[in-house]
Amino acid sequence: MSFPWRFVLLAASLMAAPSAFAAIVFDGVAAGDATDHDAILWTRADNGGSVTPLTAEVSTDPAFPGQPKIYRGVTDQAADFTLKVDAIGLSPNTVYYYRFSNGSAVSPVGRFTTPPSDHRAVPVRFGFSGDVDAKFRPFPSVDGFGTTAGGTQGLNYFIFLGDTMYETAATGSPATVATATDGSNADQALIDYHRKYREVLKGVAAGTGEVVDQGQQGIQSMLATTGLYTLLDNHELGNKQLQSGGAPQVAEIEGNQAGFDVNTTGTFNNKSPGFRTLVRAYLDYHPIREATVSAPKNPRSDDTIRQYFAQQWGRNSVLIRIDDRSYRDIRLPDSGIAPDGSLLPHARADNPRRTMLGKTQLAWLKQELLKANANGTVWKILVISSPIDTVGGHQDGKSWYGGYRAERNELLKFIADNKIGHVLFLTTDDHEMRTTKLVYAPSPGRKALVPGALQVVTGPIGGAGPDAITDHSFAHIVAVLNNPSTAVDNNPDLIAHRDPPIGLMGFPGLRDVFREGDPNAAAHPTSIDFFAPDRNGYTILDIAADATLTVESYGIPSFPADTFPQPTAPAKLIMRFRIALPHTGSETKPAGGHPVTP
Ligand SMILES: [Fe+2]
Numbered sequence: 001m002s003f004p005w006r007f008v009l010l011a012a013s014l015m016a017a018p019s020a021f022a023a024i025v026f027d028g029v030a031a032g033d034a035t036d037h038d039a040i041l042w043t044r045a046d047n048g049g050s051v052t053p054l055t056a057e058v059s060t061d062p063a064f065p066g067q068p069k070i071y072r073g074v075t076d077q078a079a080d081f082t083l084k085v086d087a088i089g090l091s092p093n094t095v096y097y098y099r100f101s102n103g104s105a106v107s108p109v110g111r112f113t114t115p116p117s118d119h120r121a122v123p124v125r126f127g128f129s130g131d132v133d134a135k136f137r138p139f140p141s142v143d144g145f146g147t148t149a150g151g152t153q154g155l156n157y158f159i160f161l162g163d164t165m166y167e168t169a170a171t172g173s174p175a176t177v178a179t180a181t182d183g184s185n186a187d188q189a190l191i192d193y194h195r196k197y198r199e200v201l202k203g204v205a206a207g208t209g210e211v212v213d214q215g216q217q218g219i220q221s222m223l224a225t226t227g228l229y230t231l232l233d234n235h236e237l238g239n240k241q242l243q244s245g246g247a248p249q250v251a252e253i254e255g256n257q258a259g260f261d262v263n264t265t266g267t268f269n270n271k272s273p274g275f276r277t278l279v280r281a282y283l284d285y286h287p288i289r290e291a292t293v294s295a296p297k298n299p300r301s302d303d304t305i306r307q308y309f310a311q312q313w314g315r316n317s318v319l320i321r322i323d324d325r326s327y328r329d330i331r332l333p334d335s336g337i338a339p340d341g342s343l344l345p346h347a348r349a350d351n352p353r354r355t356m357l358g359k360t361q362l363a364w365l366k367q368e369l370l371k372a373n374a375n376g377t378v379w380k381i382l383v384i385s386s387p388i389d390t391v392g393g394h395q396d397g398k399s400w401y402g403g404y405r406a407e408r409n410e411l412l413k414f415i416a417d418n419k420i421g422h423v424l425f426l427t428t429d430d431h432e433m434r435t436t437k438l439v440y441a442p443s444p445g446r447k448a449l450v451p452g453a454l455q456v457v458t459g460p461i462g463g464a465g466p467d468a469i470t471d472h473s474f475a476h477i478v479a480v481l482n483n484p485s486t487a488v489d490n491n492p493d494l495i496a497h498r499d500p501p502i503g504l505m506g507f508p509g510l511r512d513v514f515r516e517g518d519p520n521a522a523a524h525p526t527s528i529d530f531f532a533p534d535r536n537g538y539t540i541l542d543i544a545a546d547a548t549l550t551v552e553s554y555g556i557p558s559f560p561a562d563t564f565p566q567p568t569a570p571a572k573l574i575m576r577f578r579i580a581l582p583h584t585g586s587e588t589k590p591a592g593g594h595p596v597t598p
Contacts, residue, residue, distance in 0.1 A: 024052060026107035027201045028220035029100060032228040032287030034157065035311065036092035036117040039227060041071070042287035043100045043107055044082045044198070051075045054100045056085050062097040062109055079284040080194040086289075092117035108220070111146070112227030113156045119315040119375065121545045126226075126319075127152065128159035128383070129459040129538030130233065130428035134170035134196065135561035136462025137204040138216035141536035143567035146225030150554040150571045151540035155226040156313065159321075161428045162233030162385040163463065164286065165196040171562040172209020173199055179238045181249050183273025193236075193281035204564045215566050219461065229321055230286045232307070233385035233429060234398060237278050237325060243398070245270035245326035246300050246358060260330045262353040263300070270304050270326050279305055279326075293360065300327055301360040308361050310368045316547040317379040318372045322365065324384050327358030328404065332397040349397075349405040356386075356404040366414055373420045378547040378581065380423045387427050388412075389436040389455045390500075392493035396430075412440035412450050422579075424549070425455040431465035432533040433458050433553045433575065437500050437507065447498060454504060454579075458539035458553055466558035469534035474517025478528050491527055503530040504577060512550075514576040525577070532574050534558055549579040 025046040032040045045052045052075045059068035071085040083100070090096065093116040100107040116122055132139060145152045169175035176192035177185050201223075203215040234243040241251055248265040249272050269275045283290060283305070291306040307323035332348055348354075357365065365382075372380050388400040388408060400408040415423050425438070434457045438450045460466065469480065481502070484492035491501045504510050505525055515521040515529035537555025544550070554571040 024102060024105035026100065026105070027198060028217070028223055029098065029107050029110040030223040030228055030287045031087075031096075031098060031110055031112035032230060033289040033309075034112055034114050034227040036115050037090050038086055038088040039090065039096070039112055039114065040084055040287040040289050041087050041098055041100075041110075042082065042084050042285075044080065044201070044285075045075050045100070045102070045105075045107075046081060047075070051077055051081065052102050054083055054102055056087065056098055056100050058087050058090070058096050058098045060094060060096060062111075064097070064099070076284075080198065082284050084287060090114050093120075093122065108224055110224040115156075115311060115313045119312070119377075121316060121547075122314040123545050124156050124313045124317055124543045125154055125540065126157045126159065127155055127538055127540040128161050128426050128428075129461050130161035130231070131163040131431055131460030131463035132200050132219060133163070133166040133168070133460070133463045134173040134199055134209075135166075135464065136460075136467075136536065136559070137170070137200065137209070137564050138202075138218050138566070139200070139222075139462040139536075140216065140559075140565060140567035141556045141571050142219055142222040142461055142538065143216045144570050145222040147221075148570040149221075150573055151552050152225060155540070157227045157229060157319075158222065158225065159319075159383055159426060160223075160228050160230040160286070161383060161426065161459070162231045163235040163428070163460075164230065164232065164282070165193070165200050166235045166463075167193065167196060167238055168235075170209060171564075172204070172211070176238070178240060179242060179274045179278055181241060181269065181272045181274040183277060186273055186277040189274070189277050190281055193278060194284065197281065197285035206564045206566075209562060209564060222461075228287055229311070229319060229383070230288055231321060231323075231383060231385050232279070232282050232325055234325070236282045237275065242269050242272070242275045242278060243325065244328050244330045245275060245304075246328050246355065247330035251330050261332070261348055261351055263329055266299065268300050270300075295360040298358065298360045300355075301358045308364065310372075312377070313543075315377065316543050316545075317381055318368070318377045319381050319383065320365065320368055321383045322357065323361065324356050324386055324400075327361060328356045329354045332403040334397045334402065349401070349403050352406040354404055354406060356400060356407050362407070362411070365411070369415065369420050369423070370418060373418065378422050379543055379549060380420065382423060382425045384425060384427045386429055387455065387457055388425050389438055389457075390494075390497070392490070392497040392499055399429075409440050412438060412453070413442065415453060416440065416442070416448075416450050419451075421452040422581075423450070423453040425453070427455065427457055428459040430457050431460045431463045433531065433535065433537070433539070433555070434502050434533075435504055435530040435551070435577070436502055437504060439500060449500070452508065454507065456539060456551060458537070460536055461538065462536050464561060466534045466536060467560055469558060472534050472557045474528075477517075477532065477534060480533060481528055481531055501527045503527040507579065509580045509582070510577060511580055512576065512578040514573070516572075516574050529575060530577070535574060537571050537574070547581050550576065551578075552576045
């Protein structure tokens with residue numbers, strides 16, 4: 001546990017003129033949406049209710065010698081004293097360090113890397129996870145990120161993937177107000193959501209859940225360790241009617257009657273004051289670039305905050321962040337009940353006019369996939385907030401298969417028909433770790449695998465679900481996987497629904513499979529080697545210069561909600577697998593010096 005530096009600051013300020021340099025508290029730093037020439041830098045400076053003029057310094061040396069690049073700004077009271085600056089004029093393929101200062105108080109130092117500007121075959125190492133519920137503070141699974149936490153050294157970027165806070169109550173952290181679509185309680189909603197984002201950056205007292213300076217300061221080390229690409233999911237949007245940005249403004253949470261399954265009202269939640277207030281709170285607390293979609297012919301998408309984009313990371317990968325929240329039609333109820341009592345995906349999810357992405361984004365995504373395939377980019381990394389695989393009968397109405405099956409199939413069929421290989425979907429939301437192949441319908445009633453496509457689900461960083469499993473023995477997790485009545489995905493249910501079992505058995509290029517507790521994983525991989533429902537953690541991916549993909553999931557055993565344990569042991573390796581490509585050995589050595597060693 002690091003000594004809380006701000007105490008030092010206080011001492012320092014007592015010696016100096018107390019008023020000018022009152023103890024400014026920096027609630028962490030973060031960098032995000034890096035391109036080959038800029039990145040968004042973020043911090044929060046608590047200055048006793050006053051705004052603070054700050055200077056951000058950026059250098060390739062963590063000691064900031066000489067003349068670092070500087071960017072100025074002032075914290076914004078309306079944004080809960082946070083500040084974002086766009087650090088422009090940066091060099092490609094470079095590791096940068098940054099900090100904020102008001103001339104006396106200095107923030108922690110953060111780090112990020114910029115992608116190469118060309119298609120050089122550089123190794124890229126990145127991670128992802130999400131689901132940060134205040135009940136599981138201080139989030140010990142990510143303590144020591146970048147240092148002691150397994151696999152987190154030398155990351156080029158980290159995808160902070162959805163549910164970046166929860167609006168619900170935890171001990172010492174009251175629930176937010178239920179945000180009205182019409183904005184009638186927008187002021188209180190903004191205050192409440194800002195508080196919830198702030199709390200995940202702070203320490204917490206065991207028992208009371210009170211915010212404290214001591215101990216692990218929430219997810220601060222995870223945010224400062226490397227550059228972020230962040231996605232929102234249902235909880236940032238209140239997990240009620242506003243979670244479906246493309247639903248009618250008059251709609252309730254779920255479409256209990258079919259009238260709103262396809263939004264023909266011409267009104268969209270994403271234009272409502274309530275939705276915009278929640279997105280505002282989210283943008284205030286994350287290093288996210290703010291751009292607007294201009295799509296005059298598509299009222300569902302026009303004049304919304306553009307959260308989707310593609311970022312090339314050398315020759316072997318392109319990161320495609322998808323926004324599957326702002327444009328989606330109303331959520332459908334979870335699975336229906338078949339006459340024999342078994343669970344059945346809702347037929348309404350097959351409605352071809354329902355959309356998850358909106359036509360503007362879907363058309364853009366198809367173009368990005370074709371472009372990546374045409375320019376020889378090996379891995380297309382598609383980041384989504386809701387899982388896209390099939391999970392037997394337990395169809396979550398907010399998942400692609402549970403609520404937006406026709407568009408899901410259109411996208412996967414497009415990938416298959418255009419022979420777009422090595423499409424890797426990354427997601428969270430289900431609060432478990434699983435890796436699966438993807439099936440689609442080449443024609444009505446037929447099921448086939450999408451060649452070369454897979455999905456990796458990881459997390460939670462700290463969320464409900466894994467805490468229901470207290471026996472973390474390998475034998476017990478095998479039992480969970482093979483128990484048809486468990487609430488989480490299980491193989492019997494998948495097989496009963498003609499879905500592929502969990503895992504990548506038989507996937508081209510699969511090798512080096514490892515699973516804690518399974519000595520047979522490498523020689524004879526099975527579903528258990530791709531499944532862990534009982535941990536809090538994250539996943540790290542490496543794409544080597546020869547495009548070999550290594551996927552490693554790390555975690556700590558779950559713990560009960562609202563107990564707020566301090567970290568005891570760093571996250572450790574649970575599962576690993578590799579996907580090797582049938583190589584021609586033609587990769588070129590990058591011009592001028594060695595690849596970036598992040
Ligand atoms: Fe979640």
